[in-house]
Amino acid sequence: MKKITRRNFTKIIGATGTASLVGMPSLVFGASKKVVVVGGGFGGATAAKYLRKLDSSIEVTLVEPNPTYYTCPFSNTVLGGIKNMSDIAHGYGAMKNKHGVRVIHAKAKNVNGNSKTVTLDNGRKLDFNRAIVSPGIDLRFDSMEGYSQSAAEKMPHSWKAGPQTALLRKQLEAMPDGGTVLICPPGNPFRCPPGPYERTSLIAHYLKTHKPKSKIIVLDAKEKFSKQGLFMSGWDLHYGDLIEWRAGSAGGKISRVDPQNMQVETEFGMEKGDVVNFIPAQQAGQVARDSGLANSKGWCPVNQVTFESTLQPGVHVIGDSCIAGKMPKSGFSANSQGKVAAAAIVSAFSGSSPIEPSYANTCYSLVTPDHGISVAKVYKISNNSIVGVKGSGGLSPKKENVMTRQKEAEYAQGWYDAIVQDMFA
Amino acid sequence: MKKTVLALLLVTITFLPHVVSATPDRGTLLSMSCAACHGTDGKSPGAMPSLYGKSSKYIETSMLNFLHGKRVGTVMNRIAKGYTEEEIKLIADHFEKIANN
Numbered sequence: 001m002k003k004i005t006r007r008n009f010t011k012i013i014g015a016t017g018t019a020s021l022v023g024m025p026s027l028v029f030g031a032s033k034k035v036v037v038v039g040g041g042f043g044g045a046t047a048a049k050y051l052r053k054l055d056s057s058i059e060v061t062l063v064e065p066n067p068t069y070y071t072c073p074f075s076n077t078v079l080g081g082i083k084n085m086s087d088i089a090h091g092y093g094a095m096k097n098k099h100g101v102r103v104i105h106a107k108a109k110n111v112n113g114n115s116k117t118v119t120l121d122n123g124r125k126l127d128f129n130r131a132i133v134s135p136g137i138d139l140r141f142d143s144m145e146g147y148s149q150s151a152a153e154k155m156p157h158s159w160k161a162g163p164q165t166a167l168l169r170k171q172l173e174a175m176p177d178g179g180t181v182l183i184c185p186p187g188n189p190f191r192c193p194p195g196p197y198e199r200t201s202l203i204a205h206y207l208k209t210h211k212p213k214s215k216i217i218v219l220d221a222k223e224k225f226s227k228q229g230l231f232m233s234g235w236d237l238h239y240g241d242l243i244e245w246r247a248g249s250a251g252g253k254i255s256r257v258d259p260q261n262m263q264v265e266t267e268f269g270m271e272k273g274d275v276v277n278f279i280p281a282q283q284a285g286q287v288a289r290d291s292g293l294a295n296s297k298g299w300c301p302v303n304q305v306t307f308e309s310t311l312q313p314g315v316h317v318i319g320d321s322c323i324a325g326k327m328p329k330s331g332f333s334a335n336s337q338g339k340v341a342a343a344a345i346v347s348a349f350s351g352s353s354p355i356e357p358s359y360a361n362t363c364y365s366l367v368t369p370d371h372g373i374s375v376a377k378v379y380k381i382s383n384n385s386i387v388g389v390k391g392s393g394g395l396s397p398k399k400e401n402v403m404t405r406q407k408e409a410e411y412a413q414g415w416y417d418a419i420v421q422d423m424f425a
Numbered sequence: 426m427k428k429t430v431l432a433l434l435l436v437t438i439t440f441l442p443h444v445v446s447a448t449p450d451r452g453t454l455l456s457m458s459c460a461a462c463h464g465t466d467g468k469s470p471g472a473m474p475s476l477y478g479k480s481s482k483y484i485e486t487s488m489l490n491f492l493h494g495k496r497v498g499t500v501m502n503r504i505a506k507g508y509t510e511e512e513i514k515l516i517a518d519h520f521e522k523i524a525n526n
Binding site: 049050053054332335336339340343346347350352355356357358359360362374376377378379389391392393394396404407408410411413414415416417418419421422425 | 448449450451453454455457458460461462463464465469470471472473499500503504506507508512
């Protein structure tokens, strides 16, 4: 028998590279700890990094179709001509090289909590002890008469950052001065509740500076919206009658879109736009729905302490796809949930019960590049539900001096720099 | 028996340096929320103040001042109200601890 020297041992163990080195302690200590994370956005990227940070003996595989991730947060600054697409683009280099996460650029088709396998669209299967599903939203193209995937090439939703963002920006650049932009936000619940109104603000900023005879009409499905008072007083201050917002009951509600003629139908008649940003209703990402993780409304119910699905064992759903009590569907929420889920999985692997979680959300919006506003909340568990901590958070003050608004705009950028580092660096 | 325990201990120690593997404590969990604005481990890459390297006393005092309205902030005065004084202490201790390790 060949003597196993220390050198040989390293050779044998190291034969298949770092993956086996990572796996080594689990072999020594018994059970294997494999986690497959589906989706490399605010939820998934955070969870993958923090799983490795909390317990480097866990083998983490991240499945994400795109090698470059464009963040929805700050995509409105691209629409407003303040930033470029490259400013919101991020890669997975550090995830692989620094954090030892195996990254597979493929689309996950199915996640099975019983056989504990993720099936990719190329047929490949990945097995896991735990999975985290964080696919974000899918747009419900069937939710509005006249809208479809091809209609979105004429009336972009731009509610997933990437080519749709670039397309809407191009349309705004091509629009003549004196043109009309229609922005059509959906009813609740949807990704990033203040997003459509920050978008309205930053497009208004672009128009005011470059095409001052133009106007924006917001045709809203809702009666009220996130940070409404702060946005509307900001609009009055900076944009005057450039922006007109119509509540659902005041002609805002849309019943049909007509991309050929760039029109939308409201209760008060047809409204025509030179640029139409129609944001449809949403649901959990396809892989979550196809894997039986969603309810009849298209969202995923989860245990509020661990984010483990109530429909599939061993599969955790985080981010926009999941139902997380009082937390809004935001990048910050997904980041927070990614960490809570990672910690819960680490606890489960070590056979201990999950630690009492704490969650947070802070959401900055820009009214102009120098006028920032925010809403914040700290969340906790009460009776197995995620509720806001009483007295915590809330909105920026309604009356505030120019310097504080400017400070909040600087902190908006500070937040962005920090959270993308927290996910990708 | 003693020898076995010792041997096991040795094995454990040998492997420990390669592996971070422990159930996170509540201080760690609470502090992870901070990272979304202040950077991973409180190392801020931008406009937000870094928490990494700050003493427990400094972070605790700052947070208590925000909590009790003795310090004016843009958002931290609102966020501090989401935590108890005990939780603030756990967070403050966590940041001091990771900088010392």
